[in-house]
Amino acid sequence: MRFSDKLAVVTGADSGIGRATAVRLLREGATVVAVDLKHTQPWPDDVVERVRPLDLDVADQDAAPSLEDYLRAEFQHVDVLANVAGILRIAPFLQVTRADWDRVVAVNLTGVFFLTQAVARIMVEHGTPGRIVNVSSVHAVVSEPNAAPYTATKGGLEAMTRTMASELAPHGITVNCVRPGATRTRMSEPIYTPEIVASLKAKIPLGTIAPPEWVAAAIAYLASEEACYTTGACLDVDGGYAMDGSLPGAAYS
Incomplete structure (x- = not known):
């Protein structure tokens, strides 16, 4: 129960890593403001009383002010x-449209910046030694062909995490990120064809694709007091994907 009497805000909370993170924090005692475009799934009976669903498009210009107003009105910290x-x-680099670029940047980078700014303001005003955890991707450091906007935003997110960590450290607020590898989510399932899955399993040293709960466990650690002396860091949760330089099916002799 590391999060008893704690209030957590989790974005992307209707599915995938966001849902797994919200449930993990709830089961460890937190009250969770669950943010997503819309909420389509019921919450487990054992935690539903501490869920506060909030329909919000994080890319919307009014999202951060709306979240800040809601938190100030409903909670003390x-x-x-x-x-x-x-x-x-997904699109080849030469075919990426401005509309797709703008949407990916708005959700993955701009939205994170301004929602974090809104929440951090409240943490600073109340003297809360808060914990902020951003979700990057292994493709911040490993190329992903046909996903240039996505990889750009994840690389930017990691750089932004370090700067946020530097500026918020004097207030006792830590800012870290996790860097998931292949994970089964509503976003990834459409592209995980049998061929892609076989290729991933051959590439990943631990030989499997993660359920979102494995990533949520890392987020919960960085959000807890156990990580009080860690800030500006990025934790790989990728089965060894990013560090592995071996040649599948071959070896030097």
Whole structure:
């Protein structure tokens, strides 16, 4: 029960890593403001009383002010922010449209910036030693062909995390990120064809694709007091994907 009496805001909370993170924090005692475009799934009976669903498009210009107003009106403090919401648009680099670029940047980068700013203001005003966790991707450091806007935003998110960490450290607020690898979510399932899955399993040293709960466990750690001396860091949760330089099916002799 690391989060008893804590208030957490989790974006992208209707599915995937966001849902798994919200449930993990709830089951460890938190009250969770669950943010998503719309809420389509019921919450488990054992935690539903501490869920506060909030329909919000994180990319909307009014999202951050709306969230800030809601938190100020309903709660006395905010302890945790998990920025999990994210989108992916698949297209070859030469065919990426301005509309797709703008939408991916708005959700994955701009939305994170301004929602974090809104929540951090409240943390600073109340003297809360808050925990902010951003969700990056292994493709911040490993190329992903046909996903240039996505990889650009995840690389930018990691750089932004370090700067936020530097500026908020004097207030006792930590800012970290997790860097998931292949994970089964509503976003990834359409592109995980049998061929893609077989290729991923051959590439990943631990040989499997993660359920979102494995990533949520890392987010919960960075959001907890156990990570009080960690800030500006990025934790790989990728089965070894990013670090592995081996040649599948071959070896030096």
